[in-house]
Amino acid sequence: MNFSLEGRTYVVMGVANKRSIAWGIARSLHEAGARLIFTYANDRFEQPVKDLVSTLDGQDALFYECDVTDDQAVSNTFTKIKEDVGTIHGLAHCIAFANKEDLQGEFVDTSRDGFLLAHNISAYSLVVTAKAAAPLMTEGGGIVTLTYLGGERVVKNYNVMGVAKASLDASMKYLANDLGKHGVRVNAISAGPIRTLSAKGIGDFNSVLKKIEEEAPLRRTITQEEVGDSAYYLLSDLSRGVTGEIIHVDAGYNILG
Ligand code: NDP
Ligand code: KAL
Numbered sequence: 210m211n212f213s214l215e216g217r218t219y220v221v222m223g224v225a226n227k228r229s230i231a232w233g234i235a236r237s238l239h240e241a242g243a244r245l246i247f248t249y250a251n252d253r254f255e256q257p258v259k260d261l262v263s264t265l266d267g268q269d270a271l272f273y274e275c276d277v278t279d280d281q282a283v284s285n286t287f288t289k290i291k292e293d294v295g296t297i298h299g300l301a302h303c304i305a306f307a308n309k310e311d312l313q314g315e316f317v318d319t320s321r322d323g324f325l326l327a328h329n330i331s332a333y334s335l336v337v338t339a340k341a342a343a344p345l346m347t348e349g350g351g352i353v354t355l356t357y358l359g360g361e362r363v364v365k366n367y368n369v370m371g372v373a374k375a376s377l378d379a380s381m382k383y384l385a386n387d388l389g390k391h392g393v394r395v396n397a398i399s400a401g402p403i404r405t406l407s408a409k410g411i412g413d414f415n416s417v418l419k420k421i422e423e424e425a426p427l428r429r430t431i432t433q434e435e436v437g438d439s440a441y442y443l444l445s446d447l448s449r450g451v452t453g454e455i456i457h458v459d460a461g462y463n464i465l466g
Contacts, residue, residue: 212445215242218294219444220342222248222275223303223355224258228405230355231303232261233433234440238301239265241441246290246297248275277304277334287341299351299444300342305331305407307370312411316368327369332376339384339395349392351444354381355436356397356455358463366413378455385453394452396443401431401459426461 219238223231224247235245245268249258252274262270271293275286290297307327311319335354342352359367360374367374378397385395402408402417421430439458442448457463 212447213242214238214298214441214445217242217298218244218246218296220246220248220290220297220300221303222277222301222338224249224261225254225406226257227261228403228433229303230400230403230405230433230436231301233435233437234301234303234353235262235437236265237434237437237441238444239268241445243298244269244294246271246273246294248273248286250274250276277338278329280337283337283341287338287345291345295345296347297342297345297350298348299346299353300338301440301444302335302338302352302354304334305355305370305373307331307368307373309410311369313366313368316372319369324369324372327373328376331370331373332380335377335380336384339388339393343388343391343393346391346393350394351448352384352388352393352395353440353443354395354397356381356399358399358401358457358459361399361463366411381455382453389452394443394448396448396451396453397455398436398439398443399455399457399459399463400436401425401457401462403431403433403436421460421462424462424465425459426464429460431458431460 221231221235247258273286276282308323311323356374356378359371360378381395381397408414418430436458
């Protein structure tokens with residue numbers, strides 16, 4: 210079995226900057242020989258993403274704007290991708306958003322709009338992109354999304370995002386069941402805390418990282434590269450018998466009681 214991704218094409222959604230988990234995934238896929246397609250929420254991020262990708266040697270990437278809250282934008286994006294490359298072999302979905310005011314205080318205070326926004330961008334977006342992307346995976350394929358422990362149990366301040374991640378996790382499993390018959394596998398990586406743009410400005414993030422360093426079985430936090438390599442596993446034939454799974458890339462923290 211050849212585990213190189215030479216001759217394969219993957220869509221990476223959610224690179225904001227060099228700290229993004231999506232960027233760790235892009236680098237792992239690039240090193241394995243894959244051709245990459247990047248999508249970003251609006252054209253404000255086009256040049257920064259292009260500048261980052263120019264640092265990848267010999268990468269002949271494509272770029273598309275795709276706001277995942279817009280059904281037509283998602284559908285248009287994958288129509289264009291089909292026209293431009295034909296077949297794709299996988300997709301990394303690294304997208305989440307909640308209003309800042311809903312990521313502090315008590316979950317019970319979440320507004321209807323805040324609840325719906327978080328679920329729209331962070332969970333439904335997987336469903337709509339999987340529907341648009343799967344038909345392009347004519348040789349079979351893989352979809353990977355990013356989740357967090359706060360969807361499985363209560364984590365301070367994660368609040369509405371935890372409920373959205375629970376929805377994302379369940380959506381991932383239902384999608385795995387629907388798309389498996391077409392040779393498309395759907396899995397999630399539950400990453401440990403990493404300092405990214407999303408995590409910026411969130412109170413207490415340092416103390417979260419410190420707790421991981423003190424208590425996680427590996428006694429350290431994890432990196433974008435480590436998530437990237439697990440995504441490579443899930444998007445390659447190495448994991449050909451795996452679907453509907455959540456792999457924790459979190460230095461073992463989730464096993465603690
Ligand atoms: P980043 O801030 O780097 O990435 C978040 C991305 O979400 C951005 O690229 C942003 O795009 C994108 N996004 C937000 N709204 C939309 C939208 N409407 N349409 C399209 N894209 C949108 O943070 P991370 O790398 O940390 O986050 C990636 C994923 O990893 C998220 O699902 C997050 O929940 C998950 N995760 C993160 C952990 C961490 O500790 N950092 C831990 C566990 C999971 P743009 O910049 O173009 O607006
Ligand atoms: C318990 C943890 C501490 C942090 C609490 C909540 C984190 C929620 C993640 C969520 C994606 C953050 C936001 O939506 C931030 C947003 O309100 C403001 N930021 C932005 O708009 C920036 C500019 C853009 C790029 O961000 C997005 N997302 O578009 C959780 C920690 C320990 C683990 C984390 C950070 C998990 C996670 O899901 O990211």
